[in-house]
Amino acid sequence: xxxxxxxxxxxxxxxxxxxxxxxxxxxxxxxxxxxxxxxxxxxxxxxxxxxxxxxxxxxxxxxxxxxxxxxxxxxxxxxxxxxxxxxxxxxxxxxxxxxxxxxxxxxxxxxxxxxxxxxxxxxxxxxxxxxxxxxxxxxxxxxxxxxxxxxxxxxxxxxxxxxxxxxxxxxxxxxxxxxxxxxxxxxxxxxxxxxxxxxxxxxxxxxxxxxxxxxxxxxxxxxxxxxxxxxxxxxxxxxxxxxxxxxxxxxxxxxxxxxxxxxxxxxxxxxxxxxxxxxxxxxxxxxxxxxxxxxxxxxxxxxxxxxxxxxxxxxxxxxxxxxxxxxxxxxxxxxxxxxxxxxxxxxxxxxxxxxxxxxxxxxxxxxxxxx
Amino acid sequence: xxxxxxxxxxxxxxxxxxxxxxxxxxxxxxxxxxxxxxxxxxxxxxxxxxxxxxxxxxxxxxxxxxxxxxxxxxxxxxxxxxxxxxxxxxxxxxxxxxxxxxxxxxxxxxxxxxxxxxxxxxxxxxxxxxxxxxxxxxxxxxxxxxxxxxxxxxxxxxxxxxxxxxxxxxxxxxxxxxxxxxxxxxxxxxxxxxxxxxxxxxxxxxxxxxxxxxxxxxxxxxxxxxxxxxxxxxxxxxxxxxxxxxxxxxxxxxxxxxxxxxxxxxxxxxxxxxxxxxxxxxxxxxxxxxxxxxxxxxxxxxxx
Numbered sequence: 256x257x258x259x260x261x262x263x264x265x266x267x268x269x270x271x272x273x274x275x276x277x278x279x280x281x282x283x284x285x286x287x288x289x290x291x292x293x294x295x296x297x298x299x300x301x302x303x304x305x306x307x308x309x310x311x312x313x314x315x316x317x318x319x320x321x322x323x324x325x326x327x328x329x330x331x332x333x334x335x336x337x338x339x340x341x342x343x344x345x346x347x348x349x350x351x352x353x354x355x356x357x358x359x360x361x362x363x364x365x366x367x368x369x370x371x372x373x374x375x376x377x378x379x380x381x382x383x384x385x386x387x388x389x390x391x392x393x394x395x396x397x398x399x400x401x402x403x404x405x406x407x408x409x410x411x412x413x414x415x416x417x418x419x420x421x422x423x424x425x426x427x428x429x430x431x432x433x434x435x436x437x438x439x440x441x442x443x444x445x446x447x448x449x450x451x452x453x454x455x456x457x458x459x460x461x462x463x464x465x466x467x468x469x470x471x472x473x474x475x476x477x478x479x480x481x482x483x484x485x486x487x488x489x490x491x492x493x494x495x496x497x498x499x500x501x502x503x504x505x506x507x508x509x510x511x512x513x514x515x516x517x518x519x520x521x522x523x524x525x526x527x528x529x530x531x532x533x534x535x536x537x538x539x540x541x542x543x544x545x546x547x548x549x550x551x552x553x554x555x556x557x558x559x560x561x562x563x564x565x566x567x568x569x570x571x572x573x574x575x576x577x578x579x580x581x582x583x584x585x586x587x588x589x590x591x592x593x594x595x596x597x598x599x600x601x602x603x604x605x606x607x608x609x610x611x612x613x614x615x616x617x618x619x620x621x622x623x624x625x626x
Numbered sequence: 627x628x629x630x631x632x633x634x635x636x637x638x639x640x641x642x643x644x645x646x647x648x649x650x651x652x653x654x655x656x657x658x659x660x661x662x663x664x665x666x667x668x669x670x671x672x673x674x675x676x677x678x679x680x681x682x683x684x685x686x687x688x689x690x691x692x693x694x695x696x697x698x699x700x701x702x703x704x705x706x707x708x709x710x711x712x713x714x715x716x717x718x719x720x721x722x723x724x725x726x727x728x729x730x731x732x733x734x735x736x737x738x739x740x741x742x743x744x745x746x747x748x749x750x751x752x753x754x755x756x757x758x759x760x761x762x763x764x765x766x767x768x769x770x771x772x773x774x775x776x777x778x779x780x781x782x783x784x785x786x787x788x789x790x791x792x793x794x795x796x797x798x799x800x801x802x803x804x805x806x807x808x809x810x811x812x813x814x815x816x817x818x819x820x821x822x823x824x825x826x827x828x829x830x831x832x833x834x835x836x837x838x839x840x841x842x843x844x845x846x847x848x849x850x851x852x853x854x855x856x857x858x859x860x861x862x863x864x865x866x867x868x869x870x871x872x873x874x875x876x877x878x879x880x881x882x883x884x885x886x887x888x889x890x891x892x893x894x895x896x897x898x899x900x901x902x903x904x905x906x907x908x909x910x911x912x913x914x915x916x917x918x919x920x921x922x923x924x925x926x927x928x929x930x
Contacts, residue, residue: 372856375919378900379745380818382853458741458897461814465853468745468818476744478751 259299263292271295276398276441284405284442318342328364339383340374346383347471348488350390350440350448362388379450379479380468386448389470390440396430397437400576401536405442407583413445416484416527417586418518419491422510422611423499424537426567429453430574431537435491436471438581450483451491452476459558477517484525492518494604501567503546507538508615516604523595528586531607533614536579539625541569577625582614627684629715630691631665632657634796635731638828639688643835650682653691658797670711679718686727688835689715692767693760706759712767716774725781729835730771732787734845735890736764739897745818748902749787749843758889768843782841784834784910789847789901790894793824794925800891803880805925809858810876811895813867817854818898820847823921826914833912844910845901848918854895860919861926 263271271291275283278298283291318327318338329338339346368374368384376382397403411417421435429451436449452475457467473479475492483490493499494513502511522529550566587607592599628643630636631651637659640651649663652675657665668675670691679687692708712730719725737747738757753765771783792801801824803809822830830846858865868876877887906912916924 369856370859372860375850376818376853378818378851380851380853380898455741464741464814464897465816469853474742474745476742478744478746478748482746 259296260292263295281446282408282442282444285407285409328367329361339387340368346374346448347377347379347381347450347486348448350386350436350446359391362391376469379471379473379482380465381448381450381471382469385466385469386471389466393433393437394441397434397441400574401430401434401540401579402576403434403438403536403579403581405438405581405583407585408438408442409444410530410583410586411439411443411447411489412528412530412586413443413447414487416487416525417489418484418522418527418529419449419489419532419583420518420529420607420611421491421493421532421534422508422537422615423493423495424502424507424534425500425540426543426569427541427574429493429500430540431534432472432491432493434536434579434581435532435534439489447489449489449491452480452483454497456558477521480517480521481525484521484527490518490521490527494518494608497563501546501563501565502543503567504538504543508535508619510608510612510615513604513608516600519589519600519603519607522587522589522603523600526590528588529603529607530586531584531610531614533582533584533611533618534579535581535615535618535622536577539577540574541571542575543567543569575625580618580622582618584610584614627652627679627682627686628688628690629653629670629711630689630693630731631661631663633690633693634658634798634824635791635827635831636690637661638824639690639831639835642828642832650684652678671707671714673714675711676714676718676721679715680722683722683724685724686729686835687715687719687725688729688731688831690731690831692731692733692764706763706766708763709766712770716770719781720774720778727782727784727835727838728771729784729786729831729840730767731831732764732768732785733760734787734789734847734899734901735761735894736768736787737899737901738890739893739899741897743897743899746900746902747845749845749905758893760888760890782838784837784840785843786830786834787843787845787901788827788830789820789822789845790891791824791827792821792921792925796824796827799885799887800894801925802885803887803891804858804863805861806863806885808864808866810868810873810880811854811858811865812873813869815896816898817895818851818900819854819857819894819918820851820898820900821918821921822847822914823916823924826916826921830912830914834910837910840910842905842909844906844912845903846906846912846914847901847903848914848916848921849903850918851898851900852918852922854898857922860922863926 268288272283274295275291280294318329318331318341319336320327320341327338331338365384365388425431432451439449440446448471451472458464458474480490495511498511546565546567548565551563554563627650628640629652631640632653632655637657640649640661640663643649644662651663651665652668654667654669668678738755738761771785775783790800834840855865
C-alpha cells in the first residue's frame with residue numbers, strides 16, 4: 256500500500272488522470288491531484304497491484320443475460336452483472352458501456368447483437384449497438400488523438416433535460432460535436448448521451464444518413480429537439496450553424512450570430528437547463544485556407560436544398576492532432592428569469608454567446624501550444 | 627355506406643360490419659374480397675354517385691377510397707380522381723343531411739418524407755413541403771373535411787391517418803415489395819419503418835365507425851420503430867443495396883412484371899417516418915393489437 260502511495264506521488268497530475276481514465280473513475284477531470292490520488296488508492300488497493308496496467312490487463316465481467324439461448328458476450332457495465340443492453344438502462348439517455356470498456360474485441364459480440372435484433376431502437380433512430388461500435392473510434396480520437404481536457408463537467412445536469420450550447424468549427428467534419436458527446440459520456444458523474452442535432456445535409460449523404468441517426472444524433476427540427484427534451488435527455492446544439500462551421504481562419508474562435516435563439520425557446524418550453532460550452536481545438540484540426548462562394552454554388556447544385564453561402568477550403572486530408580480543451584460553464588435555469596418574451600429569447604441567446612466568447616478568449620490566452 | 631369496398635381494406639371492413647349493420651358498398655371495380663352485401667358500381671367522381679348518396683340517405687359514411695384508381699383503370703383517367711370523388715361525396719353529405727358520422731381513411735404519407743422533415747411527427751405538425759401526387763391528393767381531401775366541419779356541427783368527422791399497412795394478405799405495394807425474396811434497397815440509406823398490421827388497420831376503421839365520440843384527427847400506427855435493414859434481417863430476406871441508377875432499373879423491371887412501387891413508398895423506404903400515436907390511445911382509445919415488430923414477425927411468418 257505504501258509502495259503504491261509513493262508510486263502515485265511520483266506521477267504528475269496528467270498521468271494520474273490517465274490512470275483514473277484507465278480505471279474508469281467518474282468525475283476525474285474535476286478532481287485535484289490529492290483527490291485523484293485517494294480515489295486511485297481506493298480503487299487500486301482493492302484490485303491489487305496488477306491493476307495499473309489498465310483496461311487491457313483486467314478481464315472485464317461479461318454480461319449474464321439469459322434472455323436468449325446464446326450468451327450475450329458484451330462486457331458488463333460498472334457495478335452490474337449485465338451489459339448496457341440487458342441491464343434495463345435507459346439506453347437513449349445513458350451511454351453504456353463507455354470509456355475504454357469497448358475495444359475491437361467486443362465487435363463480434365456487438366455484431367451478433369445486431370444480427371439477433373432483439374432490442375428496440377428509439378423513434379429518432381438511436382441504435383445502442385451501432386452507437387457502441389462507432390464509440391470505439393470516437394474514444395480513440397478523444398483519448399489518444401485530441402487528448403481532450405475537460406473543465407467544469409459538474410455543470411452538466413446528472414438527470415433531466417439539458418441543452419448543451421457550444422461554439423462551432425471544423426470546416427470538414429463536425430469533430431466538436433463528437434468530442435462534446437464523448438466528454439459528457441467519459442467524464443461526467445453520470446455518463447449521459449448527448450443527442451446532437453444537425454442540418455439536413457446529414458440526411459442527404461449516403462451512409463451518413465443512417466449512421467448519424469443510429470449513433471444518437473437527430474435532424475435539427477423543432478419537433479425532434481422537443482422530443483429529446485421532453486424525454487429528459489441532453490441535447491447538443493451549435494446555434495451558429497453552418498456560419499460557424501465554414502468560417503475563414505482569420506475569424507477563428509469569433510462566435511458568429513446565434514441564429515434566432517431557438518435553443519432558448521426550447522428551454523422556455525420544456526424547462527431544460529442551458530449549459531454553455533466553450534470548445535478550443537476545432538478550428539485548427541483542418542486549417543482553412545480560404546472560403547469560396549463558387550464552391551458553395553457547386554454544392555447547392557448537387558444539394559439544392561442546402562443553404563450554404565460560402566464553403567471553406569482546407570489544407571490537410573488527415574485531421575491534425577491538436578490538443579483540445581472543453582470548458583463547461585455554469586448552467587442557466589430559465590425558470591428563474593423574470594421575462595419569457597421574444598426579447599428575453601434574444602437577450603439570453605446573446606448572453607450565452609458572450610459567455611462562450613469570454614471563456615474562449617481566456618482559454619486561448621492560457622494556451623501555449625497547439626499540440 | 628362504405629366507399630372503396632372493392633379494395634382489400636374495404637372488403638374486410640364490409641365483412642366486419644355486415645352481421646350487425648345494413649351496409650351499402652360502393653366501388654367501381656371488381657371486389658377483391660367476397661362479401662354478402664351488394665356492391666353498387668359507381669365511379670366516385672361522377673354526379674350519378676352523388677345522387678345515389680342523396681337517394682340512399684346513409685347515417686354513417688366510411689370513406690376508404692382515397693387512393694386514386696388511375697393506376698388500376700389506366701392513365702387516361704384524371705390523376706386526381708380521388709380528390710374529385712371526395713368532393714362529390716362531401717357535397718352529397720352536406721346536401722342529404724342524414725349523415726351523423728363520417729370516417730375518412732387518410733394516410734401518414736400525408737406528412738410526406740424527405741431530408742428536411744422532422745423525425746417525430748404528430749397530428750399538430752404543420753404539413754408542407756414537396757409532395758408526390760398521392761400525398762397532395764390526401765392533403766386536398768383533408769382540407770375538404772376541415773372546411774366542412776364548422777358548417778356541420780351535428781356530424782362527427784373522424785380522420786384516420788393510417789401508417790403503412792403491412793401484412794401477408796393485404797397485397798399493397800409495400801407489403802409485396804418487402805416480402806420479395808431479394809429486396810433491392812437504396813445504398814447508403816436505411817429508412818425508419820413504423821408499420822400498421824393489416825388486421826389493426828381494419829379494426830381501427832371499424833372501431834372509429836362505431837364510436838360516436840371519435841371526432842378528430844388521429845395518427846394510427848403500431849408502437850415502436852424498426853430500421854428497414856433490420857426488418858429484412860428479421861424476415862430472412864436479402865436486402866440488396868444498389869446505387870440509385872441501378873435501383874431505378876431494378877424497380878422498373880419489377881414495375882413491368884406487375885409490382886409498381888409508388889414514389890411515396892420509395893421515399894418512405896429511403897428516409898422513413900415515425901408518427902406519435904398518443905392521441906390515438908388517449909382520445910380515440912384505440913390500441914393496435916400488434917406493434918411494428920409483431921407486424922413484421924407475423925407477416926414474414928405467414929408468408930415465407
